[in-house]
Amino acid sequence: MLFGTEILTTAQMRAIESDAMASGGVSGVQLMQRAGAAVAGQIRLRWPKPGRVTVLCGPGNNGGDGYVIARLLARTDWQVRVLGMDNEPGPDAAEMKRCWQKAGPILPLTRAELRRNEADIYVDAIFGTGLTRPPVGEIAEVLDYLGGSDGDDGHVRQRLVTVDCPSGLCMDSGAFLGKPRQPSADDLHARLTITFDSPKPGHLLERGPACCGELVVADIGLHDWRVRASGPEQDHRTAHLTAIWPRFRVPDARRPAAAQGIWAEWLEKREGSGGHKFSHGHAMVLAGPPGHGGAARLAARAALRVGAGLVTICPPGAAMIEHAGPPDALMRRAVDDATALSDLLQDQRIGALCIGPGCGVERARELLPPLLDSGRACVLDADALTALAAMGWNGLHDRCVLTPHGGEFSRLFPDLAERLAARPDHGPALSKLDATREAARRSGAVVLLKGPDTVIAAPPRRDKPNATGHAVIHSAFDIPWLATAGAGDVLAGIIAGLLARGLTPLTAASLGSFLHGATARGIGPGLIADDLPDRIPGAFLDLVP
Template sequence: MTASAHRHELYTVEQVRALDRHAIDTLGIPAYELMQRAAAAALVCLRQHWPHARRIAVYCGPGNNGGDGFLLAMLAREAGLQAEVVALGESRGDDAARARREFEQAGGTVQRWHEALPLPEADVQVDALFGTGLQRALSPEVAVLAQRMHAAKTPLLALDVPSGVNADTGAVPGEAIRADVTITFIAAKRGLYTGFAPGYVGQLHWDSLGLPETLWQGFQPDAELMQSATLPPRPRQAHKGDNGHVLAIGGEHGTAGAIRLCGEAALRAGAGLVSIATRGEHLPALNAARPELMAHEVHGPQALEELQQRATVLAIGPGLGQGAWGHALWTTALDAGKPMVLDADGLNLLAREPRPFTNGTVLTPHPGEAARLLGCDTAAIAMDRFAAVRELARRYGAVAVLKGAGSLVADPTGRVAVCPWGNPGMASGGMGDLLTGIVAALLAQGCAPWEAACLGVGLHARAGDLAARQHGERGLIASDLLEPLRLLLNGRES
């Protein structure tokens, strides 16, 4: 096994510090050598992305991240580039001070940042202001510098972490560097993949700094990055009964679209049979638009109980409403004790009447629904999405999906997976209904709840990326994902 085998492992800031300390104390690699390796890796990354750049401006903070920046500037000068450095102040710590001293002894000059200072003209700017240690908003003085760097409209490379981004949680409490590329060192930091962070990280590269495999022995990552996957081919003798029967429950007056999207996604995700329990007024439209969906008028619990007996998996919530009709169906469905996926009003009703699950349940809340389920506000969810998704899974005894940029999946034991796919075009109505149907179909085909949630979230996001690649992100609608979804499930990317 090589160090690259660890690129899908995600660590907390505290764990990364422990890895760094282990490399120094146990493996005998001096801290300054790690700084030199980081600077060399950063220069390689810069030249790969901007091979024609001749002038760089490096913005250095007082700590080791600034030390990386000074050494990068020195290496750039040795490579024939023009490198100018702007520093926030004096360097702190032996290694950072040594890096600055060596840069100056090699002929480099350092300008101290103040608001009247004109920024150097450059082809690429480098953010070496703060590393993983900063978990608060940038100070007003540094926030002005960040704004000026953005106003220059030249590419930005961030070293380890874009300054102002919380590498532990993905939160961005104030102004922050919006990088085009971020190169992160030693271990992948979990917060860079979720929440607000993806909007600031740009393209993310991980470099192990050539550290040996023994570095990771005995260190358990906090989370994992999902890898692309699909279901295996079906046996030639398969029939529809082998692939499960999903019953999608919802579609209160005026919300036929939500339950249709859920049901159609379940079909496209491979369920053998899909039934719809909904209001009678929706049947003509559903039968005309998608006759493969077996749509049933359901007035109340008795009719639903008959349908549930034939179902393998329940998908509860799209368009369900929180009135008497929706509440009665919700209660009946939860009492059935079958594997299920809860979304939308299925979750809002759960927030009103909490109960734990023991029957292979997957919850798929967005941050607003998650806040209601945990009795807090959305700001608290955004502050630490990892803690929120773990608490959802623990409290409800279910696999929980916390949707959003960098969707998270957790199980009640605390295991977490992070989705690296998806795009802003997916911020439109109906996307959650699709995900509910996809996960339900995967459960129906025999996937365990954890596998169904991770695979479903990944397929959903990758289908969104394929659809956006064809026609662009703006204007992407939920049904655009159905054909790419089918391609992905059959092992075809295009």
């Protein structure tokens, strides 16, 4: 089960638009008019009293959308000022430009002209999703001004509406082309962004969520061609990419019944099982030496709360005493070394294991070989990832889930981390999505790269090694209090519990990330990791259809 909203890369979006226009079912002008109408409608919805608007039109199709917006707002008594370029765009944008010129002038798109008159709203229709190089010259100066380079961050951003994306933002990565990957005070921030048909990765990754503001996904009539592009004969155009509950609005027809789907699967696991604990999965958490048991207990409690029928925590014998407290539902069994683990794994009822939280690097290094040799579903987190980085990839398989944060990812995949941190001088820039997918391909395991823009990627299918595995983006920029010690241990336990219940690794990681975020969102600021496991049942109750 995969759930959420489909995401398209910029190349996939262009391919679908091309298919639609080549079919004769819709023209480029019609798509442009629909896009412009969607933006104008969203502006009028939020600013019902007409005022002064400055529309900034770029040299291509995004600028064409801008001319449509200007014309439609002028018809509803807005005072419209258009700044554009002295160029001849493509035929569709050129037609929209001529239509505007019958209604009003086009002033130069310069910083000086932009500053000449104050507006109630500014519309950025300069560059859209297809930008491949950093803005330069006068346009770069205009964007710097919109970003607050005059020292007043609030000068424009609370009144800025962007078409597709803030200009200069790479829609495949969420990075600003020609700028460092770290946030900057003069990054272009919008109050509202309207994009079309489907979200793009850059709306959800890196700077995208913060800089796009409220994201609205408008339907412009491409649904039929997008569905056709998802057929088995069109694998190169299929998205294979999903977003879990990001903060954007999608058209009613595109809004997935994800909550009902999750809940239905949860109930299905309960039906016909006879209620025996082993029928709901046995998860094991491999704990570490004395004094390091807290992280493993967080993971074990989370596995219990997510519905595993049985959870056993397995420290070395010397540390058993510190695990004697609650929860009483937790089983305890000593595992001193690799031989003991191998013997324990003869029990075929053990469905999944979690190793890493509080385990200790040396102990993880000893226990990983028998664990991986068993072929059992497993979550490798924290110390297990550090041990794995030293050991190499031998033994990993597609039932493994790796859950690194950025630092652990850089130890596991140093070349990918280095490329991901480099300033992108052209687009499409390497994205967190690209890096995670490549990590999954190399390792052969599911990789969950944590962060406010968590990305989960499955390795390619064995029969299609050159294809791209499915990936999921979980955008949780609105839960900053989740960045607290131990939260990652809870996530590892949730995923292990879901694996033990029989979910596939990608689904367990995706659903686990969603539950982790939903639980944290329900707790609010002041959260500590100890709060999370016991609030998981509340997150499930919120999913009741």
